[in-house]
Amino acid sequence: MTHHANARPLGGGIIGLGLAGGIMAPIIAEHPGLTLAGAAETDASTRATFTADTGLPAYAEVCELLANPTVDFVYVATPHQCHRAHAVLAAEHGKHIIVEKPMALSLADCDAMIDAANANGVQLVIGHTHSFDPAIAAIRALIDSGRTGAPVSLAMWNFTDFLYRPRRPEELDSARGGGILYNQLPHQLDVARLIVNSPIRSVRAATTRLDPTRPTEGGCSAFVDFENGACATVVYSGYDRFDSDELHGWIAEGGQLKTARHGHARRMLSKIAGPEGEAAQRRVQFGYGAAGAHGNPPHQPHFGLMLVSCERADIRQSADGLYIYDDAGADEQPIIRSSWRPGRGDVLEELRRAVVDGVPPLHDGTFGRGTVEAAIAIAQSAAARREITITELAAA
Numbered sequence: 339m340t341h342h343a344n345a346r347p348l349g350g351g352i353i354g355l356g357l358a359g360g361i362m363a364p365i366i367a368e369h370p371g372l373t374l375a376g377a378a379e380t381d382a383s384t385r386a387t388f389t390a391d392t393g394l395p396a397y398a399e400v401c402e403l404l405a406n407p408t409v410d411f412v413y414v415a416t417p418h419q420c421h422r423a424h425a426v427l428a429a430e431h432g433k434h435i436i437v438e439k440p441m442a443l444s445l446a447d448c449d450a451m452i453d454a455a456n457a458n459g460v461q462l463v464i465g466h467t468h469s470f471d472p473a474i475a476a477i478r479a480l481i482d483s484g485r486t487g488a489p490v491s492l493a494m495w496n497f498t499d500f501l502y503r504p505r506r507p508e509e510l511d512s513a514r515g516g517g518i519l520y521n522q523l524p525h526q527l528d529v530a531r532l533i534v535n536s537p538i539r540s541v542r543a544a545t546t547r548l549d550p551t552r553p554t555e556g557g558c559s560a561f562v563d564f565e566n567g568a569c570a571t572v573v574y575s576g577y578d579r580f581d582s583d584e585l586h587g588w589i590a591e592g593g594q595l596k597t598a599r600h601g602h603a604r605r606m607l608s609k610i611a612g613p614e615g616e617a618a619q620r621r622v623q624f625g626y627g628a629a630g631a632h633g634n635p636p637h638q639p640h641f642g643l644m645l646v647s648c649e650r651a652d653i654r655q656s657a658d659g660l661y662i663y664d665d666a667g668a669d670e671q672p673i674i675r676s677s678w679r680p681g682r683g684d685v686l687e688e689l690r691r692a693v694v695d696g697v698p699p700l701h702d703g704t705f706g707r708g709t710v711e712a713a714i715a716i717a718q719s720a721a722a723r724r725e726i727t728i729t730e731l732a733a734a
């Protein structure tokens with residue numbers, strides 16, 4: 339169903355008021371053309387906080403939110419393993435869907451979600467925040483303008499404290515989608531796929547598990563080969579030692595300014611006892627109302643250092659735009675700011691344009707599935723210590 343231009347704003351319901359849902363709530367509320375309509379969350383005190391803040395309903399059961407007629411779309415921000423069930427249920431209730439990354443943990447789950455959206459005539463956007471960052475769209479536009487030639491090689495580096503933030507037990511269990519492979523690499527893979535604009539042919543990856551008390555993948559080096567001959571080297575470490583924001587003027591992932599805090603996450607974590615304590619601390623530190631809205635950040639969001647080498651120029655993000663290095667020298671191109679929060683607001687806008695204006699989403703279910711495929715190939719390549727092609731993965 340396509341809404342008319344003069345229709346009421348689209349109502350958004352959030353499923354899961356944790357870190358992702360908590361950040362997105364005010365961004366939905368502030369987005370022109372959208373309105374926040376309610377939430378579903380299993381934790382009673384989080385529901386109470388949400389309702390006290392917003393005056394909106396927060397339900398214990400997802401189906402109750404989906405029965406609310408003011409909800410036109412949902413933002414699925416529950417743990418990875420719930421994405422399939424919640425997206426399929428939303429489609430069956432005729433709601434449009436944004437799913438957080440990773441789309442799901444298996445290709446069969448991705449297929450079920452795509453089928454459910456198609457069968458029920460609803461839009462499905464896979465909301466990998468960082469591939470919606472305005473800088474990534476600007477890099478695409480610059481390449482499309484013909485100035486730089488085609489991208490041939492991407493160097494991507496992100497060094498964070500990921501593994502030492504308070505975690506749910508399944509986030510530290512690789513068998514249940516824990517570690518960085520399904521949580522952090524999908525950002526880099528989605529960005530690389532969007533810029534290169536060609537299917538992945540194969541990957542060769544190695545992963546690290548350096549801490550027996552956090553026994554899941556915390557680091558990865560991957561070589562990604564695209565069908566058109568371009569490649570990307572994708573490096574990630576979540577071990578809270580080097581922080582690659584140091585190479586980007588101490589601008590944090592979201593575009594906020596930060597100060598160097600090497601080892602801080604590890605020291606904070608050492609004060610928390612046991613998995614229950616850690617899960618509880620996660621809610622306090624990152625749940626709805628904690629991280630909260632930072633407002634529109636002073637600088638553009640990013641996901642680590644990325645150099646895009648093209649046939650005639652190299653490109654990387656600056657604080658507020660792009661640096662372009664070519665035969666004439668170095669040049670900085672600013673990014674025009676929109677009225678909504680860069681990155682997450684752009685995720686919402688892609689869904690709104692699909693529903694209201696009928697513009698097919700760039701990050702649709704099929705695109706999101708490709709990123710899951712790449713993450714699975716990386717896990718398999720690291721386990722087998724050999725190159726894995728996407729065709730052999732599909733045949734498996």
Ligand SMILES: NC(=O)c1ccc[n+]([C@@H]2O[C@H](COP(=O)([O-])OP(=O)(O)OC[C@H]3O[C@@H](n4cnc5c(N)ncnc54)[C@H](O)[C@@H]3O)[C@@H](O)[C@H]2O)c1
Binds near residue numbers: 354356357466521
């Ligand atoms: N794009 C980003 O920048 C970004 C950031 C954080 C998380 N994420 C993604 O968002 C998803 C959630 O991660 P998170 O870090 O917010 O986790 P989280 O643990 O902080 O929050 C998850 C929330 O979902 C709730 N929940 C669990 N099961 C539920 C159910 N059946 N019904 C309703 N609520 C339920 C939990 O109580 C919790 O409040 C993950 O898939 C993650 O990869 C994306």
